[in-house]
Amino acid sequence: MYKRKDDIKPFESKVWLASPTMHGDEMKFMQEAYETNWMSTVGENINEVERLAAKQSEVNYAVGLSCCTAALHLSIRLAGEKLYGTPPVGHGAVEGKRVFCSDMTFAATINPVLYEGGIPVFIDTERETWNMDPVALEKAFEQYPDVKLVVAAHLYGVPAKLDEIVEICHRHGALFIEDAAESMGATYKGRQTGSFGDYATISYNGNKIITGSSGGCLLTNDKEAASKARKWSTQARENASWYQHTEVGYNYRMSNVIAGVVRGQYPYLYEHIARKKAIWERYKDGFKDLPLQMNPYEEDKAKPNYWLSAIIIDKKAMCKQVRGESKATYEPEPGKSCPTEILEAIASINAEARPIWKPMHMQPMYRMHEFIDREGNGKRRNNDHISIGADIFQRGLCLPSDNKMTPEEQDKIINVVRRCFG
């Protein structure tokens, strides 16, 4: 267990990984909803969020929903019905079908594939952006040419290798669902993430770059898809004078009160990105003589939104670290460190850091699922430490990246990390 050095005092109020940053307008729009009694899932705030989201993300249509996970679910269903037709009542839209998915991501990227009965096949991660590896994706299509759906996320606000992924999807006639939950405002070759997929999703969850406390949108250029999603999100009620139903629906619509918060946040998106970028750059500068690297991006193509600053420790500077199913141990060593030590060191001064998303192919629930890496290894793998995703998980971590963190607070965090290598 890490022992805090006494000369570095803990922060009086906690420095968070990423917490909501409010500006005042949010209250005004919530208040307006209250005073006009549009306190349900209809109203001016929702209309305005849908308009702002479509404009910001450079797509024709945005559908306001209760969260990004709901948007992913509706995207999977839209894709499934387009590819395979409407399933019988009670069956999933991608039932029994393989779906190629990002491996190193939040579980929310994958869960909706299961809601619709799909079988995720996990595609390994590449080192240049920490997202789905197009080389591994190509290998996956060589093994399973019949697969028609790809779901990929942009981790920590860094755009994936979109040219390659989109080209591979087109060549194999597959639809592409883009999980842009973490990357709102990030661009790839000048275009917004969220505008590349057949369907894409964004999140207003409390720790994202802008927030409504919760909420999300489904993005698409397909008008019919947008209106289907909107209908499904409100219990799939038909256009009749009574409650008429021909298909299954959900209660997924965004609240007009929450939409007020989101509406108030949109004008501050680029201010948030500028602050996050300054944080990332201050870490980069503060660590320049340490044996570690910042989370990378393709400098010639991508502009990240820098949602979270993350680091990866050089192999030669890793002390021994072993992670079980819920606990980790390590052996401190002069000149070396590991994510567990740094996580504990940061926690000891009342600040919040986090491990990298644990790859899906290493999760107990997916141990029997297929995982494909750039060597085309399509065998079922157990909890291994060979894949690129497993390696980034082993050596990487996310640092406090809160918008409201002061340079002085960040310097203290930099010092604490520095000492771990002392």
Ligand SMILES: *Cc1c(COP(=O)(O)O)cnc(C)c1O
């Ligand atoms: C946050 C997040 C989601 C889920 O967003 P919610 O709005 O909380 O449902 C999905 N995918 C990724 C990659 C995320 O980070």
